[in-house]
Amino acid sequence: MKFKGRDIIDINDFSREELLYILKIAKKFDPSFVKSDRSNYTIAQGKIAALLFFEPSTRTQQSFSSAAQKIGMGLIGFNDPELTSIHKGESFADTIRVMMAYADVMIIRHPEPGSARKAADVADIPVINAGDGPNSHPTQTILDLYTISKVFNRLDNLKIAFVGDPLHYRTFHGQFSALAKFSGNKFYGVSPKGLEMPKEFRNKDYQDVVIDMKNLDKTLAELKPDIVSAGRIPKEYIKGDAKKYTYSINKDTLAALPKHCVIMHPLPRVDEIDPEIDSSPQAIYFAQARNGLYVREGLLTLVLGRL
Ligand code: CP
Numbered sequence: 001m002k003f004k005g006r007d008i009i010d011i012n013d014f015s016r017e018e019l020l021y022i023l024k025i026a027k028k029f030d031p032s033f034v035k036s037d038r039s040n041y042t043i044a045q046g047k048i049a050a051l052l053f054f055e056p057s058t059r060t061q062q063s064f065s066s067a068a069q070k071i072g073m074g075l076i077g078f079n080d081p082e083l084t085s086i087h088k089g090e091s092f093a094d095t096i097r098v099m100m101a102y103a104d105v106m107i108i109r110h111p112e113p114g115s116a117r118k119a120a121d122v123a124d125i126p127v128i129n130a131g132d133g134p135n136s137h138p139t140q141t142i143l144d145l146y147t148i149s150k151v152f153n154r155l156d157n158l159k160i161a162f163v164g165d166p167l168h169y170r171t172f173h174g175q176f177s178a179l180a181k182f183s184g185n186k187f188y189g190v191s192p193k194g195l196e197m198p199k200e201f202r203n204k205d206y207q208d209v210v211i212d213m214k215n216l217d218k219t220l221a222e223l224k225p226d227i228v229s230a231g232r233i234p235k236e237y238i239k240g241d242a243k244k245y246t247y248s249i250n251k252d253t254l255a256a257l258p259k260h261c262v263i264m265h266p267l268p269r270v271d272e273i274d275p276e277i278d279s280s281p282q283a284i285y286f287a288q289a290r291n292g293l294y295v296r297e298g299l300l301t302l303v304l305g306r307l
């Protein structure tokens with residue numbers, strides 16, 4: 001398995017075995033599995049990560065920043081392209097060419113689908129896609145897999161309900177693409193009419209469950225999923241009034257679900273998860289965000305060839 005120098009652009013670029021290997025490496029950085037991570041402080045010493053954030057982010061940007069520093073890397077980059085020479089008209093490709101001269105790995109978030117691949121075509125250092133618009137966010141998918149594997153100790157024979165907007169939400173597309181590589185998983189897209197999953201993210205084990213979101217609790221009670229993967233209704237992609245699709249997972253929803261069922265969400269949330277359930281052991285979205293740190297430490301180490 002070769003990771004040194006590799007770009008991380010799309011979850012479909014990785015086999016099942018490669019994904020499992022990344023999860024195994026991530027465990028080396030997770031205090032749940034190792035007593036102390038102090039030995040990791042120098043693993044990538046002398047290397048520089050460039051964080052190029054062309055659009056807002058909290059978790060991805062800050063966890064990559066933390067992950068890089070935890071393994072001993074230095075950081076450069078920007079999170080407001082208007083404060084760079086892009087403001088003077090410098091092209092995307094030239095920005096990438098210049099930044100790659102100063103760094104050993106480049107992490108890029110950009111609103112345009114395909115932009116990370118474009119950067120990888122120009123750069124001669126590894127490029128990690130930190131989200132290219134509605135297209136792909138592979139490190140989110142890998143941390144989702146890591147979270148599921150940590151809770152269930154397996155990635156197969158699971159029932160997953162995608163709740164919200166399977167049509168537009170890249171988190172669901174990534175989770176489906178990755179979990180479809182494992183056996184026996186069943187997928188349900190629980191959504192209002194018009195927001196069903198696109199054709200390319202379906203297989204024989206995928207089923208649409210089109211509902212009035214007021215009936216969410218009753219629907220989930222019937223489906224009995226192992227995982228409720230919830231997501232924001234991305235109003236930026238919805239024509240018309242997105243408010244009509246609003247839903248809320250709350251104490252009543254938890255009461256309707258099997259006791260072992262966990263609620264995941266990549267965050268940020270808006271209205272779709274009531275904070276009243278945050279303290280439930282079934283609400284694992286903040287642990288999920290924390291797992292992003294260990295997965296990103298592992299990925300940086302792998303693409304730098306430091307393991
Ligand atoms: N989950 C996620 O990608 O969050 P941010 O947009 O805050 O990075």
